[in-house]
Amino acid sequence: MDRINGHSRRATDYERIERAIQYLEANYRRQPDLKELARSAGLSEFHFQRLFRRWAGISPKRFVQYLTAGHAVRLLRESRSNLDAAFDAGLSGSGRLHDLLVNFHAVTPGELKRDGAGLTIQYGFHPSPFGECLIAVTARGICHLGFVPPEGRHAALAELTAEWPRARTEEASRTTAAIARRLFTRGNGRSPEIDLHVPGTNFQIKVWEALLRIPPGSVASYEDIARRIRAPRAVRAVANAVAHNPVAWLIPCHRVIRKSGALGGYRWGETRKKVLLAWEAGKMG
Structure with missing residues (x-):
């Protein structure tokens, strides 16, 4: 059961990250802050920051820098x-x-x-x-x-x-x-x-x-x-x-x-x- 839950969690993690990135791209000129990004992913600031650290190994702010042209x-x-x-x-x-x-x-x-x-x-x-x-x-x-x-x-x-x-x-x-x-x-x-x-x-x-x-x-x-x-x-x-x-x-x-x-x-x-x-x-x- 733990393995199944872990697999399910990873799939959900990606979906939330993808939604946050799509939101960021649509509102990039305003440079949304952590609170706004977390809300777009349906998470609290604390859980969103922790999700990013667990998945990407870096902060959302640093991750966004890697997405720029x-x-x-x-x-x-x-x-x-x-x-x-x-x-x-x-x-x-x-x-x-x-x-x-x-x-x-x-x-x-x-x-x-x-x-x-x-x-x-x-x-x-x-x-x-x-x-x-x-x-x-x-x-x-x-x-x-x-x-x-x-x-x-x-x-x-x-x-x-x-x-x-x-x-x-x-x-x-x-x-x-x-x-x-x-x-x-x-x-x-x-x-x-x-x-x-x-x-x-x-x-x-x-x-x-x-x-x-x-x-x-x-x-x-x-x-x-x-x-x-x-x-x-x-x-x-x-x-x-x-x-x-x-x-x-x-x-x-x-x-x-x-x-x-x-x-x-x-x-x-x-x-x-x-x-x-x-x-x-x-x-x-």
Whole structure:
């Protein structure tokens, strides 16, 4: 029961934070104070401040600083050296992400043509620090991680089946719950290995591998990624590949922004992208 309550609380925490951020953006010129933000989230000042500290590790005021466009521009400039070092080090078959060791396995061209025919995909819905998510796995690893949109779970499932139209899907929440715990619960200094099994063209795979090299707390522009994969003129194709990333957070497409500092779109909502970037900035700072 405690585990269930903890999961429920995390989902509610994110919803309240998201509401507060949306309220802040709508009233940004007035710079609402803590009392007003707490009221927008349906909490007392004390509980709202404590919620933010527990979830983000920093105060609401500091968190708001990470949401500004000016911060995004500075972060893009400061990230260049981190990105250079990460790419120079090479991926070597795996990428570091938070406390996870991510192993990347692309489907074969033949598997891609078959659209998942003969494959069994197990899925489940689970709370996360960033809202409810849908996790789907094959025998080779996680093939999909998406956040549930406002339209609900049916819309999230439709995205999964669109990626693997001929695969057999079955609900297996117990199986995926163990994976959710590994993804969203920090271990005792351990770095669990996570296998990804994703469908994509050769170009998309190349872009997604590049995303795995962007360090937490850093960002890259679409132009940066295009240059890094030796396709400097393919900026639009890079943006398209980023938009079709099937694995939220683990392949960190949220760390790609426009060279102007504007965040650009995000498959799982622009507010969530802001929250992810600000959350990572808070953890790294």
